[in-house]
Amino acid sequence: MAWDSAEELDWDALYSDQLPRIYNYFRFRVGAYADAEDLTARTFEKAWRARSRYRRDLAGFSTWLFTIAHNVAMDFLRSRRAQISLDAVEEMPADGTPEKDAERHSDLVRLSALAARLSEREQELIALKYGAALDNRQIARLTRLTESNVGTILHRAVQALRKQW
Amino acid sequence: MNDDFLHRLRKDPPPGFAARLRAQLRLQLTPSPRPRAPSLLRNLVTVLLLGGTAFAVTSLVISGLPVSLLKWYQHTAARIVAGHAPAPDHRARRYGTRAMRPWSPAGLGSADSSTPQGRPGHSATPATNPSLPAAATGAPSGSSSRIVGAAPGGQKAQVAVATSWAAYPYVEPIAEIANRSWPAEIADRNWSAASIAGGRHIDVSVQDSAPGSMCGGGARAPDLAYIFEPAGTVPNPPCPRSASGNPTSIVALPAGYEAVALARSPLYGAVNLTRREVFLALAKWIPDPRAHTVHENSNTTWRELDAALGAEPIAFLGPPLSSAAGRSLIELLLEGGCQTFPWVAALKSTDPDRYARICRTVRTDGVYAEVSSLAPSRLLSEPNAVGIFAYRDLTYAPFKDLAVGTLDGVEPTLSGIASGAYPGSCALYLYVNRARAPVRVVMTLLRDEEWIATRPDSALLPLSSPDVRSALEALAR
Numbered sequence: 001m002a003w004d005s006a007e008e009l010d011w012d013a014l015y016s017d018q019l020p021r022i023y024n025y026f027r028f029r030v031g032a033y034a035d036a037e038d039l040t041a042r043t044f045e046k047a048w049r050a051r052s053r054y055r056r057d058l059a060g061f062s063t064w065l066f067t068i069a070h071n072v073a074m075d076f077l078r079s080r081r082a083q084i085s086l087d088a089v090e091e092m093p094a095d096g097t098p099e100k101d102a103e104r105h106s107d108l109v110r111l112s113a114l115a116a117r118l119s120e121r122e123q124e125l126i127a128l129k130y131g132a133a134l135d136n137r138q139i140a141r142l143t144r145l146t147e148s149n150v151g152t153i154l155h156r157a158v159q160a161l162r163k164q165w
Numbered sequence: 166m167n168d169d170f171l172h173r174l175r176k177d178p179p180p181g182f183a184a185r186l187r188a189q190l191r192l193q194l195t196p197s198p199r200p201r202a203p204s205l206l207r208n209l210v211t212v213l214l215l216g217g218t219a220f221a222v223t224s225l226v227i228s229g230l231p232v233s234l235l236k237w238y239q240h241t242a243a244r245i246v247a248g249h250a251p252a253p254d255h256r257a258r259r260y261g262t263r264a265m266r267p268w269s270p271a272g273l274g275s276a277d278s279s280t281p282q283g284r285p286g287h288s289a290t291p292a293t294n295p296s297l298p299a300a301a302t303g304a305p306s307g308s309s310s311r312i313v314g315a316a317p318g319g320q321k322a323q324v325a326v327a328t329s330w331a332a333y334p335y336v337e338p339i340a341e342i343a344n345r346s347w348p349a350e351i352a353d354r355n356w357s358a359a360s361i362a363g364g365r366h367i368d369v370s371v372q373d374s375a376p377g378s379m380c381g382g383g384a385r386a387p388d389l390a391y392i393f394e395p396a397g398t399v400p401n402p403p404c405p406r407s408a409s410g411n412p413t414s415i416v417a418l419p420a421g422y423e424a425v426a427l428a429r430s431p432l433y434g435a436v437n438l439t440r441r442e443v444f445l446a447l448a449k450w451i452p453d454p455r456a457h458t459v460h461e462n463s464n465t466t467w468r469e470l471d472a473a474l475g476a477e478p479i480a481f482l483g484p485p486l487s488s489a490a491g492r493s494l495i496e497l498l499l500e501g502g503c504q505t506f507p508w509v510a511a512l513k514s515t516d517p518d519r520y521a522r523i524c525r526t527v528r529t530d531g532v533y534a535e536v537s538s539l540a541p542s543r544l545l546s547e548p549n550a551v552g553i554f555a556y557r558d559l560t561y562a563p564f565k566d567l568a569v570g571t572l573d574g575v576e577p578t579l580s581g582i583a584s585g586a587y588p589g590s591c592a593l594y595l596y597v598n599r600a601r602a603p604v605r606v607v608m609t610l611l612r613d614e615e616w617i618a619t620r621p622d623s624a625l626l627p628l629s630s631p632d633v634r635s636a637l638e639a640l641a642r
């Protein structure tokens with residue numbers, strides 16, 4: 001899709017394309033501790049209100065939208081950080097038996113609990129890769145990392161998650 | 166890299182959510198205005214306004230008005246603290262039936278001196294109104310922890326503050342601030358070193374009998390009381406005269422306003438309800454129309470309350486019920502509607518526990534969802550839901566797009582709230598026993614109220630600076 005300015009965007013097409021990405025980004029990023037629908041709605045609302053400020057010469061619309069989503073997620077996490085950390089600790093069984101844990105919790109809750117042990121950057125990359133389904137090049141553009149760096153960090157994070165899954 | 170377990174976690178957004186959000190976003194499709202470049206004329210006007218303001222401020226400073234005001238406050242406070250009360254003949258004039266006529270906020274119009282009506286949670290004859298049990302109020306009853314002593318020099322070591330159930334969330338943080346910060350501020354001859362070292366100068370307790378409990382005097386009577394009263398009316402004096410026939414020194418000062426309002430997504434439009442309808446939609450127990458009994462609320466659609474309201478399911482999003490805004494919701498909307506059933510309203514004096522169960526209990530079957538910080542986007546994505554907000558929230562820019570509804574046919578506005586025309590509003594009053602509470606203490610409390618009203622989690626609409634000054638003048642008279 002090629003757009004010269006925000007006013008010429010095909011909003012319906014953009015919405016259909018980006019909604020599942022944004023929605024799943026939030027599901028992965030804030031897990032079961034927040035209303036992904038609420039944060040998704042907030043992101044689109046902000047984006048559309050600020051559409052006159054969007055400049056295609058600076059970034060693709062998807063990049064711009066995910067920058068807004070990232071800020072929405074950060075605002076939310078800042079306000080909930082203490083609670084999420086405590087919840088995540090409580091979710092983890094003392095003996096680290098994931099099977100037992102899986103019996104009690106949904107996979108997403110389990111991912112949130114495991115991801116809480118990763119760094120902020122690793123959590124963000126996991127959400128962008130597997131939630132938003134972006135490729136490494138798009139993630140590199142968003143996070144200002146190199147493509148190979150994104151690949152390395154993701155590989156390490158996924159290995160860590162797999163061990164405990 | 167085996168990452169299937171992560172890919173499997175993706176799922177499509179719920180179709181209902183996707184459709185609602187799409188509809189909401191389409192409502193915003195009108196082009197946003199582009200920022201205008203500043204014109205020469207606008208720049209000129211701005212410079213003139215700034216210059217005029219600077220000139221006015223400089224003139225005030227040169228004329229010495231602030232200094233004279235400060236001296237006046239110091240002089241008045243010192244006189245009253247030292248026991249130089251006004252002469253009895255002046256007091257007789259001031260504290261007669263019109264003694265309790267407090268400062269009237271500008272713009273309120275003529276104040277009505279009739280008996281307060283329709284004010285849920287507060288009795289016009291508070292001295293006979295039995296207190297609710299602490300379990301029902303969710304706040305400490307306080308009397309057991311209260312220590313009121315006398316410091317050397319005849320000054321009280323502690324100020325006892327009584328509040329109503331609804332005012333407690335506001336008063337408690339004010340007391341906390343005061344207890345933390347006052348030692349440095351008021352460590353002068355009015356307070357003994359022992360009381361300052363003790364740490365607690367303000368003791369707060371919930372008493373539904375206040376301000377009537379201030380009348381009796383004695384060590385256990387509160388010195389101050391924070392009570393919500395109907396906005397736009399002048400509170401009746403709890404005791405114009407003491408048992409011995411002398412005028413009492415209790416004065417009521419306005420301290421702020423509060424209102425709750427209903428708002429909904431513009432997609433579904435404003436919701437116009439009566440308090441009775443809100444009660445029948447939100448309360449856990451509702452009266453049986455055929456007998457003086459109640460049954461558990463099973464209304465699930467608006468049509469069950471009134472066919473004209475439509476077949477949409479009843480859904481509310483609102484503040485946590487333990488918050489200040491949540492208590493206002495209960496007191497102003499729920500109790501307001503509950504009291505439209507005369508036999509239930511009569512229970513307030515005959516069976517207050519049952520009254521509280523019926524009139525102050527919100528249903529827990531999911532119709533009301535507590536949201537700690539209700540964002541407009543949540544309502545926009547759930548356009549059917551009715552949002553209950555502190556009116557103050559709706560004055561902020563992000564909430565401007567919501568459709569604000571009426572209550573009993575009245576739209577919430579600042580002037581309507583101040584005048585009491587809007588039924589979901591009330592005014593917070595500070596009752597002061599001037600014979601017992603040091604003026605400096607009250608002045609500091611008024612300042613802290615101003616601060617508390619500016620907190621983001623407060624629902625209180627603060628008084629303007631001139632209004633605070635008027636209140637101080639009323640106190641010092």
